[in-house]
Amino acid sequence: MAQVNTCLKLIFTIFNVFFAIVGGVIIALALLSQVVTHVDGELEGRTAGLIVLYTVGAVTMVIAILGAYGAHRENRVCLIVFLVCMVIGSLMMLRAGIPAVSARPKLERVLREKFQQLLPLDTATQDVRNMADRLQGQLHCCGLFSYRDWEDEIPASCECDQMEQMEGKCQSVSYREVLMQDTKSVYIKTCFPIILHYLLMFSNIMIGVVFTLAVLALLGMALSSAMIHQLRHPNRAVVLMTVPAIFTTGPPKYQELHNPPGY
Structure with missing residues (x-):
């Protein structure tokens, strides 16, 4: 015999279906972010952020399945x-989301200071030079803040082809090679604004996911608490979706005046 109000069970089931869909969307966002920010090099916090997104998406789907099963079977455990998962999840999301929102405006300044420590690029470590070289080749940019970041050793990854020169994406710069001056056609765009754009986009996705899950966790807490309360008190009259007695209609007047046979 059903112990939980049918309407409440339906709402809770729909909530868990939506919760599972949100988990799938988070995994899809992680895949999209991985493709968009893929530069064959380690961007700041990229791998850690992707792992968090994949983990949160998978855990969300598992919890949603658990909740849907518990509602269908009316399983109190x-x-x-x-x-419990909703309580822990809401606290974790708020604990992660509030500092992330407060730290976001400082991201550009912190990243700029960190990249400026790598200059000039021609005297940086080989790993930094290789990563900068790959970034320039894939993002079609030259230098972090300017082509002068390479001083007189501008790499081939900064150079444009003829098609890009015709599209106005390049500029001619002069540099010293051995004992003579030479010119190169390099990309006008620098890499720092592009990297910052991707990192801000990734940060916005993370913040949106965190607060969406926090709101859903609070809603899940309310619904699951109501179901557990009804399972603990199965004999209590259900108030939802019932018609008050004062609105019930009595028998028709002609039945009250009708006399049975024999009178």
Whole structure:
């Protein structure tokens, strides 16, 4: 015999279906971010952020399945585990989201200071030079803040082809090679604004996911608490979706005046 209000069970099931869809969307966003920010080099915090997104998406789907099963079977243990997960999840999301929002405006300044420590690029470590070289080749940019970041050793990854020169994406710069002056056609765009754009986009995705999950966790706490309460008190009259007695209609007037046979 069903112990939980049918309407409440339906709402909770729909919530868990939506919760599972959100988990799938988070995994899809992680895949999209991985493709968009792929530069054959390690961007700041990229791998850690992707791991967090994949983990959160998978855990969200598992918890949603647990909640849907508990609602369908009216299993109190599953619902209690779901409630505990919602409480922990909401606290974790708020703990991660609030500092992330406060730190976002400082991201550009921190990243700029860190990149400026790598200059000039021609005297940086081989790993930094290789990563900068790959970034320039894939993002079609030259230098972090200017082509002068390479001083007189501008690499081939900064050079444009004829098609890009015709499209106005290049500039001619002069540099010293051995004992003579020479010119190169290099990209006008620098790499720092492009890297910053991708990192801000990734940060916005993370913040949106965190606060969306926090709101859903609070809603899940309320619904699962209501179901657990009804399972603990199965004999209590259900108030939802019932018609008050004062609005019930009595028998028709003609039945009250009708006399049975024999009178």
